Structures are given as structure tokens and as C-alpha cells.
Amino acid sequence: MPDVVHLPSDLLLRVTPPRAARELLARAPGASGGADPLAAAVVLVQAPAGFGKTSLLAQWRLDCIARGAAVAWLSSQGIGSSQRLLQALALSVRQGAGRPTFGHVLLEGLVPPGLEGFTAWLVEVAQAAFELVLMVDEADRLPDGLREDLAYLVRNAPPNLRCVIASRPDVDLGLADLVVYGQCQVIGAAQLRFTLEETLQLAQRRLGTRFHRDRCARLHEQMEGWPLGIQMALALAAGGQPLDFNGPAAGAGGLHATLMGQLLGKLSPQDLDFVTRTSLLQHLHPSLCEALLPGEQAGERLERLARDTPVFVAGELQGWYRLHSLAREVVREGFDALPAEGRSALHRRASTWLAAQGLLEVAARQSLAAGEPDKAYDLAERSLYDTMLAQGRQSAVMEWLAQVPIAELHRRPRLMLALAWSLAISERHDEARRIVDALLAGAAGDEPLQCECALILAGAALFADDPDRFAALHDPWADRPPLHAPRLLQVHANRSALRALLAGDPALARLRQQAAPRQDAAHLDRWGEVIIALSYAWEGQPLMVEQLLAPCLATADNDLGRRSRFAAMVAATLAASRWELGRADSAAALLADRLDVLERSGLPEAVLLGFRTLARIAVAAGQEQQALDLLGALQAVGRARALARLELASLSEQLRLHARHYRAATCRELLQAMEALHASLMAAGEPPGPLWQQGVQGWLLLARAYAAIAAREWRAASAWLAEAEALAAQRRQGRERLEAMALHAWALDRCGERTLPLVQEVQELAQAAGLARLFEDAHPDLAAWMRSLAGSGPQHESAAAPMPTAAPASALPRAAASAALTPKERRVLELLARSLSNKEIALALQVGEETVKWHLKNLFAKLDAGTRKQVVDRARILGLLSG
Structure with a gap:
């Protein structure tokens, strides 16, 4: 091995990769920011501090090694000359590829630094018989001249070299043209933010039994996916502090103070003053900042802070930025402490700029804060109607309801309509009806207004779980609605599709929805997608629901907020x-x-689906008491909101749960409670209509069947299940029909009848629809019986069969398929890690001891080790050995 004693000793530290922490969140190469370091020639990771750039590269390094590539690591800190960079590059390949002779002319200074030296490094890489990934961390710390050298390497990389570079976003690495031509993939802060699923996965791993899903989801929303903030919060929570920004942790030295130090502590006084004075708005644009703070180069300051710090987050629209919610909570206190005259001036400037850009609702808020109520109400009246119908920002409309005096409200009919729409699709139906009555009092002969009011009240009927009233309000205007506004026509088409679905015709609902007019109204389009998804859910096709609602929910979360009513229902x-x-x-x-x-x-159907899904998840996890608590809460919601159908659904689900354990007495009591509640509703002065009755009739039939199953009265259960199956088929409810068919076949089998053909049909239909939980949710013994019949009799290839279980991971050491080691060397390393002697290794590999000694000699050289233990330890550090 060539003599390298003249190399600076710190270069070894520069080329030694960091250890990937065991508790680090695993982000697969294809999912971490959407990039794969082996799929692109160049990957550029650019984000402010705290977004996990180094951690991501450390994980990618292990992924690349596991997939057979050699990885050369280089940390740019402290490399200030072309000669040191060249030596570090050569040494990094020696370390990462296990090539002790690589770059000896470069390390000994036999090639002059500059382009000639970097060209020699590229030539030697090109001649190497392995795939190499060069990972350069903290490239922003390189001087400008060395960044040009790095760009030269990237532009002239041979086919077997891929480059991954991490840096701050404010650094120009000279690779912009490669990005434009698609030769360089850029990963930014938006892709590096944790998703909710990643936050929950990390929290569950860190907190163990103290994990609480709702609190961790709240933390994720408050942190806005900021990796450093989330990990700091979880580290403090693991030490005993609560995940609470308003409790004890909010004090000095607590969670809130620690995070604020990370967000705001490194800002200069001028930057902090800028953030404080612009905190009157959550969303900012450079030209808006120039209007707020003229003559202070505020636009450039905003863009710089957005690049260099996590205080500002890139908005959904190009050029817009959003102040981090946690930072805004703090700096708003500073804004409120400013002189009143200064605050009013900022609000007036903001209102003027926003109104000129057509952002009327936000401008109205600023006018109200500036002490100009008349102007604010005028702007609100012009904007809130479209804000409600086109954008679905119900919370914004509801906030105005609390601020506009009653007298002003009655002077502004368009504002009244906006508020009526908002109140109708909430729990405040009576208030919506009062506003509609006031509007209709002077609307004699105004058919368009009457039709729109019918649409409003029909929406209220849906949220009141009164499908018959919805039909009565919709049907008179069903064929030729006297509406002229395109958005109202789209609302009417959405309601027509929903009317067909309530009548039990999901295919007609989709046909009407597809024929609906399309306008520039994202919220109405989302409602249309939800109605189509409900039609597929009605038929028991969860795969189609997934395809429709996954993108719909993503846009709703972004536009309306994760905890908005619409997003929660979706x-x-x-x-x-x-x-x-x-x-x-x-x-x-x-x-x-x-x-x-x-x-x-929430919409009653969405409330039912949410509670029932969580209850079934709890049952599957063996947490029966938690499931019963959730179902009890669902029953309480039904009573509190006068939604009797939710009470019946809760009782039905509780009965199903107890039937799983054959608790016959409890099931009889629950069935009696269901029938008593249903009888009292039907005996009331205004009993529910036929559409409502059809919706609960299937639950009653299944409840009677489950009560009979719990008592092992199979003939009685079979009779009820036959009725339930026929009703579900009549109403085209696919999942309910398959559940009844499966239970019916099982009950008949208990009675000694042959049911194998029916079982095969149900299995095939359930598999085609993707209903993986159908049999287990119906009854665990039904699922076991289905599995036992999976291989019985002649079956089609698509018939359901037990899912194969994954083989347990071996605890034995395994060597990664890296180019740094030959296959024989990897096998010897695995056996060496198991403390086998040379003779035992030779016997295991069926080779001679001299051959083993030869491979060991190569391992000692490649890993720069002096003992067998050092070989194993260094292999683990470099990611060449796991387990």
C-alpha cells in the first residue's frame, strides 16, 4: 500500500461517513423526497438547516451499499484548497470501495492540482470495474473556486459514477443547466418534510407505550413536517415532557422555548424585526412585503429568509411564502406590542395591496383590523359568496358571522346567502333555516332565489340525516332548475347524483355526476369526486374509492387545512x-x-365511517374495551346531535362485536335496545320517511342474525341473513350483500348443508373487489372456516387463499452486496463475524485453508485492519455487514 504519511490526518475524518442512528426514520430511496440515488446521474439535496440532509445521505449510503454500489463519502468542512479536495476524493474512494491502491499518484502529489488532477481522478474512476456513488455533504462550505471544481467533476462524470450533493439552498453550485435538461434531480425542503405517516411511525418507535396518535398528529401539524422540530419534540417527550405547547412544557427551557430557539434564535435583530412587522399576514409575497415596508428591500429579505431558515415555508402558489405557525404565535405578540398607529398603517397597506390583487376576503380582514368596518363589510360581501361555493373555505365564512352586526347582515343579501350556505353544511341547521326564511320573505316570484334556497335547505337536511326531506326539497327542481350561475348548476348536478345514490342506484349517480358542468371551482369538483367515491363505496369497491379520494384529500388538506370539516369527512x-x-x-x-x-x-355518514373504522381497528389489535368506548362515543354523538341513525349504528356494531365471542345474553339486550329505539321513532308524530327506513332496515336484519349466531341458533340466523342478502342486492350494496352471503353460507354449513359453490363465489367476488377485511370483520370463526375451505374442491386460481406469512429475519450477520468486496470475501466476512476459525471457514466454504487466508489478507488490506475483530468492526461501521 502506498505511503500516505504526508497526508493531513484530518482528511481521514472528512472521508469517514457518519453512523446512521438506529432510531433514524427509514426513508426508502424511492420514497425519500421521491429520489433514488442510483436512478439519477446527479441528485442535489438543498434545504435549510434542520431538514435532515446529512441523515438522508447517510441512509442513502447504506441503501446504495446494499444494492451493490461502492460509496465514496466526503464532508466538505475544512477543505479549503484544490490539493486537499483532490486528496480527499482519492482517499474517499479508497475507503468506500476497498481499493487500497486507488489514486496513489494523486495522494502523493505526483499530479498537479486543478483540472488536470480532477481529470486524472475521473479517468481512474472510469477505469475501475465497479459502480461508484460519490456523496458530498455540506457542499456549501466549499469556497467558490472548489465549487467550480466540483461542478467540473459532476459534468464530466463517467457512466459508472453517480453524484449526490447536499448543501444549503442559497448556494449556487453551477448545476442549474443540468436541472433544466433533466440531468440533475433536485430534492428540496418540501420533499424532506416528514409526512404524517412518517411522524407517527417515528413517534411510536420513540415513545413506546406513551404514544398517543392524536397528540402526535397535532405535533406534526404544528411543526408542519419540520424534521428537526419533530425529532426534538419527541426527544423531550421521551424524557418525560408532554407534547403540549400550552402546558408545562411551554415554559422556559421547555419544548416551546427550545423550538423557538431553533426557529428564531439565530435571526439578526433586523430579520426578527422584519418577521415581527410582517406577521400580520400568514401568507407573504415579495411585492407584498415591499408594499408593507417600502424602501427596506423587504422582498429580497423575505426570499433570503425563506432559503436560509425554516421560519418561512414555500406556499402552494409560485412566489408565495407562509410564516411557520409556531413562529407566528411568538412574533404576533411582538406585533401586538407595536404602537397602534403603526399597526393600523401596516393593515391599511396590506388591505390596499391585497384588494388590488383580487384577494378580497383577506383584504377585508385587514380593513377590519385597520378600523375601517364599512370597507371591510363591502369587501366581505363581494368575496365571501365565491369563497364559500368555489373554495369551500367554510371556516372563513363562519368567522365573519361572528363579526358582522345583524343590521349589516340584513342589508347585504349576498353576504346572507354565503352565511346560509356555510351554516347549512354544519350542525347549525336552525340558524341556516332562519336566514333562508328572511331571504324568502321578500322573494315572491324570484324562482332562481327560491331554487337556491332549496339547495341550501337540502344541504342542511343531509347534515341533519333526513334523506326524505332532502328528496322533497330537491325533486321539484330536479329537471329544469331556474338557475343561471354556472356554479349553482354544478351544485345542483352534484345533488342530483346524490339523489340517485340515496335511491339505491350508484351507477346512475356516477352517470349524472359525469354529465355535470365543470367550472373553475376546485371545491365543487372535490364534492363531485366525493359523491362518485361514495357510489363506489356503496357498491363495495374500496380500490376505486382509494383512487378517487387519495388525491382529493391531498388537495383538501392543502387548501382547507387538515382539520377542516370537508377534509375530515373525506x-x-x-x-x-x-x-x-x-x-x-x-x-x-x-x-x-x-x-x-x-x-x-361532520356529515352523519362520515361520522359513522370514522368511528366504526377506528373501532374495528381496535378490535383487530385486541383492544376490545377501546372499541366499546369508541362505539359508546358514537352513540353519544347520535343523541347529542339528534341523529338516531348513529345510535342504531352504534348498537348494531356493539352487537356484532359481542357476537364474535358468542355472548348471547348481551346480544339479546342490544337487539332489544335497537328494536325499542326503532319502534319509538316509527311511533313518533313525524316518523322517518321511507329512504331513512331503508337505510336502517339492513342493520336490523343483520343484528337479528348476529344475535342468533351468538346463541348458535343457525336456522334462525340463516333466515335473517337470507332477507338481509336480498335487501342488499335490491339496493345494490355490494359489501353488505357479500357479508350476508358469507354468513349465510356459514350458517347453512352449521346446519349440515352443502355450501362450497357459494363459498367459492363469495371468495372470488371479495378478492376481485379488494375486500381484504370482509370475513374477519364479519366473524373470526367465519374467516377461519373460509381459510379451511380455501383448498377444498375445484377452485379457480383467483379464489381467496390464506396470505403467506413473511419469513422471520435472520439474526445472523449478513454482508451487503457491495462492489468493495468480492462475493467470496463477503462470505468469508459473514463467517468471520460468527467467530469461526480459518479451518471452520474452509470447511463451510469447501475450500482449502490457504484460500481462506488469502481472502482474509485481502479483507485486512481493504478494511485497513490489524486483527480479525477490527475487520468485523470496520465492516459494520462502513455498512458492509449487518445483523
Whole structure:
């Protein structure tokens, strides 16, 4: 091995990769920011501090080694000359590829630094018979001249060299043209933010039994996916502090103070003053900042802070930025401490700029804060109607309801309509009706207004769980609605599709929805997607629901907020489908920190799906008491909101749960409670209509069947199940029909009848629909019986069969398929890690001891080790050995 004694000793530290922490969140190469370091020639990771760039590269390094590539690591800190960079590059390949002779002319200074030296390094890499990944961390610490040298390496890289470079976003590495031509993939802060699923996975690993899904989801939302903030919060929580920003942890030295130090502590006084004075708005644009603070180069300051710090987050629209929610809570206190005259001036400037850009609702808020109520109400009247219909920002409309005096409200009919729309699709139906009555009092002969008011009240009927009133309000205007506004016509088309679904015709609902007019109204389009998804859910097709609602929920979360009413309802529907597909963790994550939104004001069907899905997840996890608590809460919500159908659904699900354990007495009591509640409703002065009755009739039939199953009265159960199957088939309810068919076949089998053909049909239909949880949710003994019949009789290839179980991971050491070692050397290393002698290794590999000694000699040289233990230890440090 060539003599390298003249090399600076710190270069070894520069080329030694960091250890990937065991508790580090695993982000697969294809999922971590959407990039694969082996798929792109160049990957550029650019983000502010605290976004996990080094951790991501450390994990990618292990991934690349495991996939057979050699990885050369280089940390740029302290490399200030071309000669040192060249030596570090040569040494990094020696270390990462296990090539002790690589670059000896470069390390001994026989090639002059500069382009000639870097060209020699590239030539030697090109001649090497292995794939190499060069990972350069902290490239922003390189001087400008060395960044040009690095760009030269990247531009002239041979086919067997891939480059991954991490740096701050404010550094120009001279690779912009490669990005434009698609030869360089850029990973930014947006891709490096944790998803909710990643946050929950990390929290569960760190907190163990103290893990609470809702609190961790709240933490994720407050941190906005910021990796450093989330990990710091979890580290403090693991030490005993609560995940609470308003409790004891908010004090000095607590969670809140620690995070604020990371967010704001490194800002200069001028930057902190800028953030304070612009905190009157959550969303900022450089030209808006120039209007707020003229003559202070505020736009450039905003862009610099957005690049260099996590204080500002890139918005959904190009050029816009959003102040981090935690930072805004703190700096707003400083803004409130400013002189009143200064605050009013800032509000007026903001209102003027926003109104000129057409952002009327936000401008109205600023005018109100500036002490100009008349201007604020005028702007609100011009904007809130479209804000509600086109954008679905119900919370914004509801906030104005609390601020506009009654007298002003009655002077502004368009504002009244906006508020009526908002109140109708909430739990405040009576208030919506009063506003509609006031509007209709002077609307004699105004058919368009009457039709719109009918649409409003029909929406209120849906949220009141009164499908018959919805039909009565919709049907008179069904064929030729006297509406002229395109958005109202789209609302009417959405309601027509929903009317067909309530009548039990999901295919007609989709046909009407597809024929609906399309306008520039994202919220109405989302409602249309939800209705189509509900039609597929009605038919028991969770795969189709997943395809429709996953992108719909992503846009709703971005536009309206994760805890908005609409997003929570979409999440409940999507979670129910993912549960049916067997994706329990994903379903639970979707509902995290959303259940309270649903129970307070969600659509009754969404409330039912949310609670029922979480209860079934709890049952599958063996947490029966938690499931019963959730179902009890669902029953309480039904009573509090006068939604009797939710009470019946809760009792039905409780009965199903107890029937799983054949608790016949408890099931009889629950069935009696269901029938008593149903009888009292039917005997009331205004009993529910036929559409409502059809919706609960299937639950009653299944409840009677489950009570009979719990008592092992199989003939009685068979009779009830036959009725339930016929009703579900009539109403085209696919999942309910398959559940009844499966239970019916099982009950008939208990009676000694042959049911194998029926079982095979149900299995094939369930598999085709993707209903992975159908049999287990119906009854565990039914699922076991289905599995026992999976191989009985002639079956098609698609017939359901028990899922294969994954083989347990071996605890024995395994060598990664890295180019640094030959296959024989990897095998010798594995056996050496098991403390085998040379003779034992020779016997295991069926070779001679001299051959083993030869491979060991190569391992000692490649890993720069002096003992067998050092070989194993260094292999583990370099990621060449695991287990």
C-alpha cells in the first residue's frame, strides 16, 4: 500500500461517513423526497438547516451499499484548497470501495492540482470495474473556486459514477443547466418534510407505550413536517415532557422555548424585526412585503429568509411564502406590542395591496383590523359568496358571522346567502333555516332565489340525516332548475347524483355526476369526486374509492387545512376504504386528530365511517374495551346531535362485536335496545320517511342474525341473513350483500348443508373487489372456516387463499452486496463475524485453508485492519455487514 504519511490526518475524518442512528426514520430511496440515488446521474439535496440532509445521505449510503454500489463519502468542512479536495476524493474512494491502491499518484502529489488532477481522478474512476456513488455533504462550505471544481467533476462524470450533493439552498453550485435538461434531480425542503405517516411511525418507535396518535398528529401539524422540530419534540417527550405547547412544557427551557430557539434564535435583530412587522399576514409575497415596508428591500429579505431558515415555508402558489405557525404565535405578540398607529398603517397597506390583487376576503380582514368596518363589510360581501361555493373555505365564512352586526347582515343579501350556505353544511341547521326564511320573505316570484334556497335547505337536511326531506326539497327542481350561475348548476348536478345514490342506484349517480358542468371551482369538483367515491363505496369497491379520494384529500388538506370539516369527512371515507383493503396503519393515520371535528359537525355518514373504522381497528389489535368506548362515543354523538341513525349504528356494531365471542345474553339486550329505539321513532308524530327506513332496515336484519349466531341458533340466523342478502342486492350494496352471503353460507354449513359453490363465489367476488377485511370483520370463526375451505374442491386460481406469512429475519450477520468486496470475501466476512476459525471457514466454504487466508489478507488490506475483530468492526461501521 502506498505511503500516505504526508497526508493531513484530518482528511481521514472528512472521508469517514457518519453512523446512521438506529432510531433514524427509514426513508426508502424511492420514497425519500421521491429520489433514488442510483436512478439519477446527479441528485442535489438543498434545504435549510434542520431538514435532515446529512441523515438522508447517510441512509442513502447504506441503501446504495446494499444494492451493490461502492460509496465514496466526503464532508466538505475544512477543505479549503484544490490539493486537499483532490486528496480527499482519492482517499474517499479508497475507503468506500476497498481499493487500497486507488489514486496513489494523486495522494502523493505526483499530479498537479486543478483540472488536470480532477481529470486524472475521473479517468481512474472510469477505469475501475465497479459502480461508484460519490456523496458530498455540506457542499456549501466549499469556497467558490472548489465549487467550480466540483461542478467540473459532476459534468464530466463517467457512466459508472453517480453524484449526490447536499448543501444549503442559497448556494449556487453551477448545476442549474443540468436541472433544466433533466440531468440533475433536485430534492428540496418540501420533499424532506416528514409526512404524517412518517411522524407517527417515528413517534411510536420513540415513545413506546406513551404514544398517543392524536397528540402526535397535532405535533406534526404544528411543526408542519419540520424534521428537526419533530425529532426534538419527541426527544423531550421521551424524557418525560408532554407534547403540549400550552402546558408545562411551554415554559422556559421547555419544548416551546427550545423550538423557538431553533426557529428564531439565530435571526439578526433586523430579520426578527422584519418577521415581527410582517406577521400580520400568514401568507407573504415579495411585492407584498415591499408594499408593507417600502424602501427596506423587504422582498429580497423575505426570499433570503425563506432559503436560509425554516421560519418561512414555500406556499402552494409560485412566489408565495407562509410564516411557520409556531413562529407566528411568538412574533404576533411582538406585533401586538407595536404602537397602534403603526399597526393600523401596516393593515391599511396590506388591505390596499391585497384588494388590488383580487384577494378580497383577506383584504377585508385587514380593513377590519385597520378600523375601517364599512370597507371591510363591502369587501366581505363581494368575496365571501365565491369563497364559500368555489373554495369551500367554510371556516372563513363562519368567522365573519361572528363579526358582522345583524343590521349589516340584513342589508347585504349576498353576504346572507354565503352565511346560509356555510351554516347549512354544519350542525347549525336552525340558524341556516332562519336566514333562508328572511331571504324568502321578500322573494315572491324570484324562482332562481327560491331554487337556491332549496339547495341550501337540502344541504342542511343531509347534515341533519333526513334523506326524505332532502328528496322533497330537491325533486321539484330536479329537471329544469331556474338557475343561471354556472356554479349553482354544478351544485345542483352534484345533488342530483346524490339523489340517485340515496335511491339505491350508484351507477346512475356516477352517470349524472359525469354529465355535470365543470367550472373553475376546485371545491365543487372535490364534492363531485366525493359523491362518485361514495357510489363506489356503496357498491363495495374500496380500490376505486382509494383512487378517487387519495388525491382529493391531498388537495383538501392543502387548501382547507387538515382539520377542516370537508377534509375530515373525506379522510373518514378514505380511511374506511383503506381498512377494507387491509391497510390498518394508514387508516388510523388518516383519522388521527380528526375525530373531534367529525363528531362536532361532520356529515352523519362520515361520522359513522370514522368511528366504526377506528373501532374495528381496535378490535383487530385486541383492544376490545377501546372499541366499546369508541362505539359508546358514537352513540353519544347520535343523541347529542339528534341523529338516531348513529345510535342504531352504534348498537348494531356493539352487537356484532359481542357476537364474535358468542355472548348471547348481551346480544339479546342490544337487539332489544335497537328494536325499542326503532319502534319509538316509527311511533313518533313525524316518523322517518321511507329512504331513512331503508337505510336502517339492513342493520336490523343483520343484528337479528348476529344475535342468533351468538346463541348458535343457525336456522334462525340463516333466515335473517337470507332477507338481509336480498335487501342488499335490491339496493345494490355490494359489501353488505357479500357479508350476508358469507354468513349465510356459514350458517347453512352449521346446519349440515352443502355450501362450497357459494363459498367459492363469495371468495372470488371479495378478492376481485379488494375486500381484504370482509370475513374477519364479519366473524373470526367465519374467516377461519373460509381459510379451511380455501383448498377444498375445484377452485379457480383467483379464489381467496390464506396470505403467506413473511419469513422471520435472520439474526445472523449478513454482508451487503457491495462492489468493495468480492462475493467470496463477503462470505468469508459473514463467517468471520460468527467467530469461526480459518479451518471452520474452509470447511463451510469447501475450500482449502490457504484460500481462506488469502481472502482474509485481502479483507485486512481493504478494511485497513490489524486483527480479525477490527475487520468485523470496520465492516459494520462502513455498512458492509449487518445483523
